[in-house]
Amino acid sequence: MTAVDVAAPARTARRRRSGRANGLTATSGLGLGVSVIWFSLLVLIPLSAVLVKTSEGGWSGFWTTISNEQTAAALRLTVGQALLVTVVNVFMGTLIAWVLVRDEFFGKRALEVVIDIPFALPTIVAGLVLLSLYGANSPVGVNVANTRTSVFVAFLFVTLPFVVRTVQPVLAELDADVEEAAASLGASRFTIFRRIILPALVPAISAGAALSFARAISEYGSLVLLSGNLPLRTEVTSVRMLSYIENGDLASASAVATILLLVALVVIVALDVIQRRVSRRG
Amino acid sequence: MADVLATRPDRQPALPVGIAAPRRRRPRRRARSVLLTWLFRLIVVTYLFFLVAWPVSLVAQKTFEDGFSALDTALSDPSITFALKLTVIVALQAVLINLVFGVGISLLLVRYEFRGKRLLSALIDLPLSVSPVVVGLALVLVYGGRDGWFGPALQDAGFQVIFATPGIVMATTFVSLPLVIREVVPVLTEIGTEQEQAARSLGANAAQTFRRITLPGIKWAVVYGVVLSLARSLGEFGAAKIVSGNFEGQTQTATMAVEQKYQDFQQASAYATAFLLAAVSVACIVVVSIIRPKQERKR
Numbered sequence: 001m002t003a004v005d006v007a008a009p010a011r012t013a014r015r016r017r018s019g020r021a022n023g024l025t026a027t028s029g030l031g032l033g034v035s036v037i038w039f040s041l042l043v044l045i046p047l048s049a050v051l052v053k054t055s056e057g058g059w060s061g062f063w064t065t066i067s068n069e070q071t072a073a074a075l076r077l078t079v080g081q082a083l084l085v086t087v088v089n090v091f092m093g094t095l096i097a098w099v100l101v102r103d104e105f106f107g108k109r110a111l112e113v114v115i116d117i118p119f120a121l122p123t124i125v126a127g128l129v130l131l132s133l134y135g136a137n138s139p140v141g142v143n144v145a146n147t148r149t150s151v152f153v154a155f156l157f158v159t160l161p162f163v164v165r166t167v168q169p170v171l172a173e174l175d176a177d178v179e180e181a182a183a184s185l186g187a188s189r190f191t192i193f194r195r196i197i198l199p200a201l202v203p204a205i206s207a208g209a210a211l212s213f214a215r216a217i218s219e220y221g222s223l224v225l226l227s228g229n230l231p232l233r234t235e236v237t238s239v240r241m242l243s244y245i246e247n248g249d250l251a252s253a254s255a256v257a258t259i260l261l262l263v264a265l266v267v268i269v270a271l272d273v274i275q276r277r278v279s280r281r282g
Numbered sequence: 283m284a285d286v287l288a289t290r291p292d293r294q295p296a297l298p299v300g301i302a303a304p305r306r307r308r309p310r311r312r313a314r315s316v317l318l319t320w321l322f323r324l325i326v327v328t329y330l331f332f333l334v335a336w337p338v339s340l341v342a343q344k345t346f347e348d349g350f351s352a353l354d355t356a357l358s359d360p361s362i363t364f365a366l367k368l369t370v371i372v373a374l375q376a377v378l379i380n381l382v383f384g385v386g387i388s389l390l391l392v393r394y395e396f397r398g399k400r401l402l403s404a405l406i407d408l409p410l411s412v413s414p415v416v417v418g419l420a421l422v423l424v425y426g427g428r429d430g431w432f433g434p435a436l437q438d439a440g441f442q443v444i445f446a447t448p449g450i451v452m453a454t455t456f457v458s459l460p461l462v463i464r465e466v467v468p469v470l471t472e473i474g475t476e477q478e479q480a481a482r483s484l485g486a487n488a489a490q491t492f493r494r495i496t497l498p499g500i501k502w503a504v505v506y507g508v509v510l511s512l513a514r515s516l517g518e519f520g521a522a523k524i525v526s527g528n529f530e531g532q533t534q535t536a537t538m539a540v541e542q543k544y545q546d547f548q549q550a551s552a553y554a555t556a557f558l559l560a561a562v563s564v565a566c567i568v569v570v571s572i573i574r575p576k577q578e579r580k581r
Contacts, residue, residue, distance in 0.1 A: 027488065028394050035387050036402070042456055043409060046420030049431060053423055092329060099326045103319060111327070113564075113571050114334050120510070120563040121338070122517025123414075124537045125556045128544065129337040132344060132553075139340075157333055189315065211411070218413030220520040221537070225544055238415040238520065245419055245524060254423070257416040264411040272404050 050261060053254035065255040073232045074240040075259070077151065081236075082216035085155040089212045090205055093163025100164070101171045118160045123221025126157055131226050146228030151236060154223050155216040162215065163208030170204040171197075203278045207271055214267040218260055338560060345557040348550075356543075356554035361530050365539035366558070372447065372522075372535065373515035376454040380511050384462025385504060389496075391463075392470040409459045417456050418524025421449060425525075445533060449525035457521055458514040462507030469503040470496075506570050513566035517559060 024032060054062055065071060100111065118126065130153055132138075135145040144150045174197065182192045220238035227234040237256060244253035345352050356362050390396075391403055409417070425443040426433045436443060443449045477499075481491045497504075519537040526533035530542065536559055544552035 024394055024396055028390060031386055032390050032394075032396060035383055035390065038383055039387075039402075039405075042452060043459070044405070045431070046417075046424045046456075047408070047412070049423035050416065050420050092326075095322060096326050096330070099322050103323060105323060109571070111330060113567055114330050116567045116571070117334055117338060117564060120513035120517070120567050122519060122537050122540075122556075122559045122563065124519045124540050125341065125517070125560050125563075128540065128552065128556050129341045129560070132340045133332075133337040157337075160333065189318075214411035218411065218416070220413060220415050224541055238413050241413075241415045241419065242520075242524070245415075245422070250419070250423065253419050257413075257419050260413050260416055264408065264413075267411050268404055268407055271407070272400075 047261065050254045050257045053251060054258045057251045057255065061251065062255045062258070065252040066259070068252075070231050070235070071240055071252075071256060074235045074237050075256075077148065077233075077235070078217050078237040081148070081151045081155055082213050085152060085159055085216050086209050086213045088156060089159055089163045090209050093160075093208055093212075094167055094201065094205060096164045097167035097171055100168055115161050115164050118157050123158065123219070124224060127154065127222035127225040130154060130157060130222065135226070145226060146230060146234060148234055150227045151223060151234060154226050155219060158219055158222055159212035159215050162212040163205060166204045166208035166211070167201055170201055174200055203274050207274050210267045210270050210274075214264055217263060338564070341553060341557050341560050344549075344553040352550040352554040353557075356551040356558075359551060361534065362536075362539050362543070362551060362555055364531050365534050365536045366555075368447070368450075368534070369516055369536040372450050372454050373512060375451045376458060376515045377508055377511045379451075379455050380458055380462050381504070381508055384459075384507060384511075385466060385500075388463050388466040388470055388500075392467055393475070406460050406463055409456050414453075414457060414518070414520030414522075415524065417453055417521035421452055421456070421521070421525050425449065425452070444525050445527040445529070447533065450522050450533060450535065453521035453525045454515045454518045457518055458511040461511045461514060462504065465503045465507035465510070466500050469500050473499040502573060505573060509566045509570050513563045516562055 057065075066075070096111075096115065100108065100115075121129075130150075131145060133140065134142050134150070134153060136143055144153060178196055179192055182196055187195070218238060219236065220242070223229070223236055223239060227236065227239075229235050229239045237260065241253045241256045241260075244250070244256065387402075387406065391399065391406075422430065422444055424431045424433070425436065427437045427442060427444055428434070430444070433444060441448070443452065473496075477495050478491050481495045486494065517537060518535075519541075522535055523538055526535065526538070528534055528538050528542075530539075534542070536555055540552050540555045540559070543549075543555065
């Protein structure tokens with residue numbers, strides 16, 4: 001829910017300029033200074049240290065790390081599965097949001113809670129619970145542990161809330177009049193969905209998809225127990241990075257981290273652009 | 283507040299469509315739409331059941347397979363009780379730091395204009411999409427005792443960050459940093475400044491205005507932010523594992539204990555610890571879902 005509020009275009013669209021924002025006073029200026037220093041020490045300086053460490057190795061060092069067979073395999077697996085999961089989330093997330101907004105049935109409140117669980121559940125616990133249902137002693141007889149499918153399942157679990165929580169508020173605020181008008185003019189349900197509802201949801205869906213992609217490629221905790229971390233087969237980028245760190249090879253770890261950071265930055269810029277586009281239209 | 287109320291009717295969810303519209307249509311179409319509704323419902327419930335509900339309930343089932351013995355074993359293991367205590371201490375510190383800075387930064391972002399505001403606002407979200415492993419690595423590069431940027435100087439001053447509790451607190455604060463801000467900013471934007479201005483014009487000083495007017499308005503948003511940060515902080519794993527060094531009985535938190543116990547084939551203890559963590563995080567979600575609608579009605 002919260003991660004999603006970051007992007008929730010509905011909220012942004014609803015934002016009105018309620019009252020004039022002020023310039024800084026002495027107190028608030030001091031507050032801003034302290035906050036920025038705190039934020040820099042905690043977030044900005046450490047993250048730039050990653051980039052500096054990478055640049056120390058130069059382009060060739062970066063390239064040697066990335067083209068290492070095992071690292072390249074990890075990157076390919078992570079990005080591939082993350083894309084796949086994002087596609088599934090676009091469809092399932094929109095469908096879940098639709099059911100939560102347009103349908104009324106017993107137990108809907110419980111579903112709302114279920115959707116937020118992956119967001120709050122510690123990732124290592126997420127890995128453990130998935131392992132107990134889809135692992136070696138599975139009660140349903142499905143054993144995906146130590147396979148590529150396990151990476152897919154873990155990603156699917158941890159990214160579940162994103163599309164749902166971005167689409168839900170937008171869908172809830174859609175104007176019913178337009179749909180009724182279209183229906184009275186003889187439009188079929190499918191046409192109404194395709195021509196009226198879907199275009200309004202596209203920004204929210206893309207924001208959710210971006211968040212869920214970013215979350216998937218950075219996932220670590222839920223895979224530790226589930227995927228077995230077999231080099232070249234089920235090892236994801238984060239695990240690869242961790243083994244570099246544990247071997248004391250911080251330069252190589254930074255090179256891989258740089259790629260992840262760049263993806264995170266691209267996602268943030270994309271979200272900002274989407275938000276701005278939506279709020280301009282609102 | 284007045285204009286919030288005035289725009290209220292527009293914001294009612296567009297619920298009646300699916301129910302009201304088919305009444306005008308031919309029966310065959312209504313039957314199809316009912317069928318579709320049930321189909322969607324079935325798909326969604328099945329999907330969520332297999333992906334989330336069943337797996338999560340299994341952790342409780344595995345924990346209580348032999349009554350309370352798994353919990354007893356886990357809670358009498360000093361390394362687990364230590365890990366749980368450390369987790370709580372770290373989480374409370376991280377939440378407190380994020381509460382103070384979260385509310386402060388939200389006020390700055392909403393109520394003031396300054397250069398670089400948009401940049402700050404975008405960067406605040408960064409921790410949500412950065413991998414925990416990258417967070418850990420980044421902190422080690424700067425605060426690492428041997429060859430970090432600031433680490434050696436801090437160590438000479440007798441302050442160890444990496445492989446010690448302060449490092450874990452930093453990592454935990456980092457990953458849960460945007461949660462309070464992202465809850466408070468929209469509410470702060472929506473309540474507007476009229477009441478604050480009125481209070482100021484009646485002679486209240488900044489502290490009084492904040493305590494009597496602003497804080498009651500954002501109270502529930504702050505509560506969600508804190509509850510969510512708490513859930514996130516208790517469950518932090520990747521970043522904490524790297525900065526803490528994962529030393530059992532010294533810097534090992536509960537999530538790391540789960541991993542280690544599982545890998546040491548002490549599955550009962552692993553499940554029991556995981557159950558405790560899961561119970562707290564589910565409780566947090568339930569609390570938020572109970573407060574949220576109440577608060578939205580009030581607004």
